[in-house]
Amino acid sequence: AFDIGKLRDQTGYVTYDPGYKNTGATKSAITFLDGEEGILRYRGYPIEQLAEKASFLEVAYLLINGSLPTQTEFDAFRYEITQHSLVHEDIRKILDGFPSSAHPMGILASIVCSLTAFYPKSISPELNKDELNLNIVRLIAKLPTIAAWSYKNSVGHPYVYPRNDLDYTANFLYMMFSFPTEKYEVNPVVVSALNKLLILHADHEQNCSTSTVRLVGSANASLYGSVSAGINALWGPLHGGANQEVIEMLEAIEQDGGDTSKFINKAKDKNDSFRLMGFGHRVYKNFDPRAKIIKVAADEVLQALGMQDSPLLKIAQELEQAALTDQYFVERKLYPNVDFYSGIIYKALGIPTEMFTVMFAVGRLPGWIAQWKELRENKEPIGRPRQIYVGELERDYTAIGERA
Numbered sequence: 146a147f148d149i150g151k152l153r154d155q156t157g158y159v160t161y162d163p164g165y166k167n168t169g170a171t172k173s174a175i176t177f178l179d180g181e182e183g184i185l186r187y188r189g190y191p192i193e194q195l196a197e198k199a200s201f202l203e204v205a206y207l208l209i210n211g212s213l214p215t216q217t218e219f220d221a222f223r224y225e226i227t228q229h230s231l232v233h234e235d236i237r238k239i240l241d242g243f244p245s246s247a248h249p250m251g252i253l254a255s256i257v258c259s260l261t262a263f264y265p266k267s268i269s270p271e272l273n274k275d276e277l278n279l280n281i282v283r284l285i286a287k288l289p290t291i292a293a294w295s296y297k298n299s300v301g302h303p304y305v306y307p308r309n310d311l312d313y314t315a316n317f318l319y320m321m322f323s324f325p326t327e328k329y330e331v332n333p334v335v336v337s338a339l340n341k342l343l344i345l346h347a348d349h350e351q352n353c354s355t356s357t358v359r360l361v362g363s364a365n366a367s368l369y370g371s372v373s374a375g376i377n378a379l380w381g382p383l384h385g386g387a388n389q390e391v392i393e394m395l396e397a398i399e400q401d402g403g404d405t406s407k408f409i410n411k412a413k414d415k416n417d418s419f420r421l422m423g424f425g426h427r428v429y430k431n432f433d434p435r436a437k438i439i440k441v442a443a444d445e446v447l448q449a450l451g452m453q454d455s456p457l458l459k460i461a462q463e464l465e466q467a468a469l470t471d472q473y474f475v476e477r478k479l480y481p482n483v484d485f486y487s488g489i490i491y492k493a494l495g496i497p498t499e500m501f502t503v504m505f506a507v508g509r510l511p512g513w514i515a516q517w518k519e520l521r522e523n524k525e526p527i528g529r530p531r532q533i534y535v536g537e538l539e540r541d542y543t544a545i546g547e548r549a
């Protein structure tokens with residue numbers, strides 16, 4: 146029988162905190178988050194100001210380097226990024242090897258990890274500042290190309306090479322939607338909405354994927370290997386994968402006849418594992434400040450694209466209303482989160498559903514890099530949680546023929 150006293154004698158005391166709900170795993174100077182008040186700041190700057198005024202690359206620079214760039218610093222940073230946006234031609238061969246049914250997140254994680262093979266020096270834990278910066282720039286520069294090509298591969302279309310005259314966000318859209326035979330006209334409303342979305346996703350302190358990046362990085366693993374692990378964590382439907390699930394849920398409700406109350410009741414039924422995707426958050430228990438900004442952006446984009454009457458939007462609005470008035474959601478403080486609205490915007494922008502989480506990964510990249518860099522600079526110890534052992538205490542081996 147399990148004897149907690151005996152176990153304590155063997156292991157000493159450990160804190161039991163499943164899901165790390167109350168465990169501060171690190172000290173960080175990157176992102177401030179107050180879940181009760183709904184506050185989010187990057188390096189002290191309110192998310193509302195950054196989403197309104199900054200470009201995504203400026204925010205990336207801020208997160209990674211700690212301060213907003215001067216014009217000269219920004220121009221140099223942007224120039225470097227454009228110089229590295231091409232990927233090695235052999236990456237095309239790896240991409241070609243994936244079946245078209247492959248989910249782009251799986252491709253993204255694999256190709257990012259494969260960068261360690263193309264840049265073998267990147268795995269050294271002893272890189273100097275310039276070498277480290279080069280790895281960082283390479284990753285920021287190449288991720289949109291890899292992401293867009295993973296999409297092109299999944300639909301069997303020819304890859305489109307990056308254009309250095311376009312800004313980061315516009316270039317990504319161009320590589321996604323252009324064909325050799327038909328150039329994609331970059332729509333400024335779309336670029337502005339995407340820029341905002343990427344900024345809102347850029348960091349979120351010690352969330353699941355970022356903690357993964359830090360944990361893997363704490364073993365002195367490379368930047369590319371650590372970020373690849375973070376991409377896999379983000380893929381999970383309870384994390385970044387929720388934005389894809391939101392649209393799939395809205396479509397399922399529509400196909401079922403559009404009765405939202407049926408699905409709300411399902412979500413409330415404790416014998417049913419169904420959850421309303423895009424509702425609830427581990428940290429924000431009043432509202433998600435990012436969701437507030439995105440909701441306005443979603444309205445603007447849908448207006449600008451003439452899609453304000455879409456049936457999916459109507460279903461989304463009904464769910465949103467229910468969450469604000471239904472006792473079940475109010476009591477548990479389950480508000481629409483950032484993924485609820487980001488899925489709607491991505492859908493309106495014509496981004497394929499399977500690419501939603503990839504878009505999130507492109508946005509989250511600067512945060513992962515900043516957190517990995519901070520971990521290294523602070524020389525943090527290897528992450529190694531303990532456990533409460535609840536298995537058999539001790540038993541004797543029996544030969545296979547003698548087992549019951």
Ligand code: ACO
Pocket residue numbers: 382383384385387412413419420421422423424425426427428477479482483484
């Ligand atoms: N629909 C219905 N009920 C829910 C939902 C939901 N979306 N979310 C939580 N609940 C209920 C739980 O059943 C639980 O009820 P109980 O107290 O009666 O048992 C209560 O609310 C608390 O839920 P927990 O799962 O304990 O909350 P936790 O903080 O662990 O989980 C999470 C947060 C994972 C985000 C959860 O709310 C969820 O699964 N949401 C849907 C998925 C989603 O949108 N994920 C994206 C998160 S944002 C991001 O990653 C960028």
